[in-house]
Amino acid sequence: MRHLVDVSPEGGSPYPVYVGGAPDGMLAALWRDRWRQAVLIGDETTASLFAAPLVRALEARDVEVHVLRFPAGERSKTRETKARLEDAMLEAHVERDACIVGVGGGVALDLAGFVAATYQRGIDHVFVATTLLAQVDAAIGGKTGVDTPRGKNLIGAFHQPKAVLCDYGALASLDVSERRNGLAEMVKHAAVWDAALFRELEGWSGEEALPSEALVGRSIAAKAEVVSRDTRDRGIRQVLNFGHTVGHALEAATDHSLPHGQAVAVGMTIEARVAARAGWLADDDARRLAALLARLGLPTAPPVAFSDASSFLASDKKTARGAVRCALPSTLGGVTPSGGSYTREVSYQALAAAWSEP
Ligand SMILES: NC(=O)c1ccc[n+]([C@@H]2O[C@H](COP(=O)([O-])OP(=O)(O)OC[C@H]3O[C@@H](n4cnc5c(N)ncnc54)[C@H](O)[C@@H]3O)[C@@H](O)[C@H]2O)c1
Helix, strand or coil, rough: CCEEEEEECCCCCCEEEEECCCHHHHHHCCCCCCCCCCEEEEEEHHHHHHHHHHHHHCCCCEEEEEEEEEECHHHHHHHHHHHHHHHHHHHHCCCCCCCEEEEHHHHHHHHHHHHHHHHCCCCHHHHHHHCHHHHHHHHCCEEEEEEEEEEEEEEECCCCCCCCEHHHHHHHHCHHHHHHHHHHHHHHHHHCCCCCHHHHHCCCHHHHHCCCCCHHHHHHHHHHHHHHCCCCCHHHHHHHCCHCCCHHHHHHHCCCCCHHHHHHHHHHHHHHHHHHHHHCCHHHHHHCCCCCHHHCCCCCCCCCHHHHHHHCCCCCCCCCCEEECCCCCCCEEEECEEEEECEEEHHHHHHHHCCCCC
């Protein structure tokens, strides 16, 4: 694996992000002597596919290793699963000098990170990210948490990993539709942060929805830079919410049958149209964005009517004082703050108009 970038959280120590194949060797190399126990946490799929070499590498270093797994899927990202994992750790006498290794996609990493944040008031953790979405997004930046019936990610903590290993080789076994979920976040990073990456994505064939390791690395670097500047999501990190105000409402309105990446793709298309109609983004840029998403196999048209989704807009986390706020790019590659904020107030009327635009 190669060292790609360091994330430098405010008030915390920098941690490295590695990209490449064979994370077992890297894990053993970065393992700290004081971590006498390891708890690998993955879902059934990622634990079966990826845990064995990691366990072998750690056992070769005389580390006591426990592997904990839970059923794959967003429905497992709950307080109940977290409690079950914690109970298993208590039963196995896992102590404060243990290190949790989250292995999998965003669900496994959000859960593993949140367990690490609160187990015995907080222990260390490392991530081995195996989905494209986790590599370019969920593994970077220290947000951990679980869903509740009232909404996604409503209970959680900021807890930074000690290292992130992005297993590019793992993407080979990932479904094309799952890869596309990651591509949506890559397009988002390019649209709000990296104009050159946006052009490179436009120039890429999109074949098998598997971007090169170099493109994945560029997207990781964009996320790492944003979260290093604003770790606790009070300012510039909000640019990463582009597409998410509408996207979260679509996920809720479809009872989560629309995957997150697809919801964000539609959300970005609609929010960019809102920006173009208001004169905050060039019409041509909104069209280029929709064209890129469509070419990468992502949807750009909402699957439900505005009236079916509008009630879910109000419960979005970014909503302040009853107004809907969106993080909107001002060019393809950047967000200009307005009135000191990286989000803008958007009326329901403007959203409804952009929703039904052909
Ligand atoms: N913490 C953050 O900053 C952040 C950012 C973005 C998203 N997220 C969260 O991430 C979650 C979505 O993550 P996701 O899209 O990775 O979903 P996921 O973790 O559910 O993984 C998707 C599916 O792929 C399987 N899988 C994982 N790696 C595989 C591989 N290499 N080969 C074959 N199958 C594999 C998993 O078992 C699962 O069934 C959401 O809960 C979202 O809220 C968190």
